[in-house]
Amino acid sequence: MSKRQKPPLQLTTAQQLSSIVKSARDIMRKDKGLNGDLDRLPMLTWVLFLKLLDDSEQMREEKSKIKGERFRPAIQPPYRWRDWAAREDGITGDDLREFINNDKTDKLDGTQRPGLFAYLKSLQAEDAHDQRRTIATVFKDVNNRMLSGHLLRDVVNKINGIHFNSSEEMHTLSRLYESLLKEMRDAAGDSGEFYTPRSVVRFMVEVTDPRLGETVLDPACGTGGFLVEAYQHLEKQCRKAEHRQTLQQKSIFDGGRGPLLAKTR
Numbered sequence: 001m002s003k004r005q006k007p008p009l010q011l012t013t014a015q016q017l018s019s020i021v022k023s024a025r026d027i028m029r030k031d032k033g034l035n036g037d038l039d040r041l042p043m044l045t046w047v048l049f050l051k052l053l054d055d056s057e058q059m060r061e062e063k064s065k066i067k068g069e070r071f072r073p074a075i076q077p078p079y080r081w082r083d084w085a086a087r088e089d090g091i092t093g094d095d096l097r098e099f100i101n102n103d104k105t106d107k108l109d110g111t112q113r114p115g116l117f118a119y120l121k122s123l124q125a126e127d128a129h130d131q132r133r134t135i136a137t138v139f140k141d142v143n144n145r146m147l148s149g150h151l152l153r154d155v156v157n158k159i160n161g162i163h164f165n166s167s168e169e170m171h172t173l174s175r176l177y178e179s180l181l182k183e184m185r186d187a188a189g190d191s192g193e194f195y196t197p198r199s200v201v202r203f204m205v206e207v208t209d210p211r212l213g214e215t216v217l218d219p220a221c222g223t224g225g226f227l228v229e230a231y232q233h234l235e236k237q238c239r240k241a242e243h244r245q246t247l248q249q250k251s252i253f254d255g256g257r258g259p260l261l262a263k264t265r
Contacts, residue, residue: 017162017176024158033147041180046142047159053135054081055164074131079119085156092153100144100152117142174228198225205229212237212246217253227252 021044028040057073057080064071077083084091084099091099099105102115114122117139125133146152205226210216216230231252238244 014176020158020161021176021180024155027151027154027158028146031146031148031151033145037180039145042142043145044155044159044180046139046144047155048162049138050081050085051159051162052164058082059165074123074135075120079116081160084116086160088157088160090153093149095149096153097144097146097149117144174225196225198229201225201229205233210234212243212251214251215253216251219254221254224254227254 025040028034034040061071100116103118104112105115107113120135120139123132123136210230212234218226221227234247
């Protein structure tokens with residue numbers, strides 16, 4: 001291996017992932033701004049989302065370099081995870097809270113720029129497949145309720161230990177996230193929300209047996225469990241490049257405008 005090559009990141013196992021998330025939740029329990037799992041889970045969600053998004057962006061950027069293509073990031077500096085969150089000794093305390101929460105934050109030269117959430121909510125998409133539309137929608141009603149910027153830094157440092165560099169890792173996170181949602185449902189009492197066990201989802205997809213060229217629609221997809229299993233089922237039928245194009249652009253829909261995979265590329 002040459003000195004310039006980076007060693008491949010190790011996969012985060014299900015056990016490690018569960019331990020990291022548990023540690024992050026334990027830290028959140030110390031913050032007076034969060035009242036139970038109904039507050040902690042949304043907080044954990046947006047932190048995980050930004051880490052996953054940045055890992056995905058870095059993978060896409062590497063692929064673009066290999067192909068000699070121009071890469072345009074969905075999020076510009078200094079708002080990428082790697083800019084403000086990746087260093088353990090990075091911005092913390094009141095400075096971190098202000099950077100995330102405030103509509104305007106001070107730059108080193110004395111001028112101002114939008115805070116993190118204000119920036120993410122203001123992202124404008126150029127077309128229906130532009131990832132920035134998804135990001136702006138996700139953060140439309142998101143707020144940071146943690147009062148301690150130091151505890152928030154501790155949470156960020158924990159989540160930074162997760163590396164979303166494989167589809168297997170993302171599936172592991174999906175299963176963990178569904179278990180957290182079940183906990184939140186139990187904490188809230190009977191709210192009329194039900195989460196289908198993954199084994200049942202897999203059985204239903206196998207019995208339905210969707211074929212490549214058909215359309216799979218889940219207009220109230222929640223965490224996307226049915227769509228993920230349907231994608232994996234259809235992927236086994238891909239034999240040519242055009243088959244994969246059909247899978248990615250004409251097969252999986254979540255009730256929004258356009259195919260789900262095309263929106264998240």
